[in-house]
Amino acid sequence: MEEDKVRGKAEASGWPARAWRLLSAIRSESPLIQCITNMVSMDLMANTLLSAGASPAMIHSADEIPDFTPHARALCVNVGTLSADWLPAMKLAAQFASQSAKPWVLDPVAAGASGFRLKACLELLELKPTVIRGNASEVIALSKASLGPTKGVDSSHESTDAVEAAKSLAQASGAIVAVSGAVDIVTDGERVVGAHNGVPMMQRITATGCSVTALIAAFVAVDPLHALEATVSALSIFGVAGEMGMNLAKGPASLRMHLIDSLYGLDDAVVHSRVTITSFS
Ligand SMILES: Nc1ncnc2c1ncn2[C@@H]1O[C@H](COP(=O)(O)OP(=O)(O)O)[C@@H](O)[C@H]1O
Ligand SMILES: Cc1ncsc1CCOP(=O)(O)O
Numbered sequence: 001m002e003e004d005k006v007r008g009k010a011e012a013s014g015w016p017a018r019a020w021r022l023l024s025a026i027r028s029e030s031p032l033i034q035c036i037t038n039m040v041s042m043d044l045m046a047n048t049l050l051s052a053g054a055s056p057a058m059i060h061s062a063d064e065i066p067d068f069t070p071h072a073r074a075l076c077v078n079v080g081t082l083s084a085d086w087l088p089a090m091k092l093a094a095q096f097a098s099q100s101a102k103p104w105v106l107d108p109v110a111a112g113a114s115g116f117r118l119k120a121c122l123e124l125l126e127l128k129p130t131v132i133r134g135n136a137s138e139v140i141a142l143s144k145a146s147l148g149p150t151k152g153v154d155s156s157h158e159s160t161d162a163v164e165a166a167k168s169l170a171q172a173s174g175a176i177v178a179v180s181g182a183v184d185i186v187t188d189g190e191r192v193v194g195a196h197n198g199v200p201m202m203q204r205i206t207a208t209g210c211s212v213t214a215l216i217a218a219f220v221a222v223d224p225l226h227a228l229e230a231t232v233s234a235l236s237i238f239g240v241a242g243e244m245g246m247n248l249a250k251g252p253a254s255l256r257m258h259l260i261d262s263l264y265g266l267d268d269a270v271v272h273s274r275v276t277i278t279s280f281s
């Protein structure tokens with residue numbers, strides 16, 4: 001009943017129509033998305049982008065960035081399996097993206113887990129990401145620029161614990177900040193919007209967070225002037241795919257497969273009936 005009220009309010013505000021329009025744009029334009037990402041996530045991330053209709057390229061050598069990055073519509077940088085030899089390529093690609101006014105999205109995986117990782121994330125922040133998407137512990141660590149109580153790549157906090165941290169990170173960096181969790185929170189430092197889709201089992205599949213960050217890059221690629229709206233739409237659409245996939249899944253492994261199939265098969269009616277996005281402020 002309560003959920004129906006929320007859904008009704010969201011529909012009245014036009015969020016489902018916007019999410020459907022952006023997903024349709026990805027399907028028709030097939031934007032090229034460059035991903036410099038961790039070794040765990042490469043497969044699921046590329047398949048998530050393909051099933052949404054985008055064109056992924058996992059290209060991370062600094063030798064190729066000057067030729068390749070200018071052709072991408074957006075860049076996704078993810079520090080999940082960071083080592084010192086990958087960081088210069090991440091920075092170079094971010095610089096190319098910024099210089100050519102292309103959106104780029106940062107996933108600060110386990111930002112609070114080590115001094116090396118935190119410093120790298122803070123240096124990447126200086127290159128002005130369009131969007132930062134992390135879990136609550138990552139956003140809190142980045143916002144405070146301090147190491148945190150950490151479970152490594154998993155969150156020790158709820159997304160709602162990180163609203164103030166997300167707002168101050170957005171204000172300090174100029175980026176849209178998204179905190180994933182049971183409710184995905186998205187802010188530009190003033191407005192706060194929540195996407196209420198998804199299922200808890202998505203946390204039991206490695207790289208779902210990484211993959212939704214890449215999906216955000218694809219959504220922002222087709223609507224770069226409305227990065228907050230594109231970000232919350234991507235999170236909601238990924239969550240809807242999780243909900244539809246869960247109807248067919250027996251556990252994490254089959255959810256992984258059905259989530260990808262569901263993202264590929266989403267239609268106007270499902271998006272309009274399930275996308276649930278509300279304003280928090
Ligand atoms: N309790 C939950 N209920 C519904 N969806 C969730 C829940 N936890 C995470 N998700 C979804 O799973 C995906 C990955 O989020 P999360 O687990 O927070 O990222 P990370 O893997 O980076 O820690 C997101 O799409 C998020 O909305
Ligand atoms: C398990 C693991 N270890 C380093 S990166 C990585 C994947 C993290 O993926 P996600 O942040 O989407 O859970």
Ligand SMILES: [Mg+2]
Nearest residue numbers: 109135209210
């Ligand atoms: Mg993550």
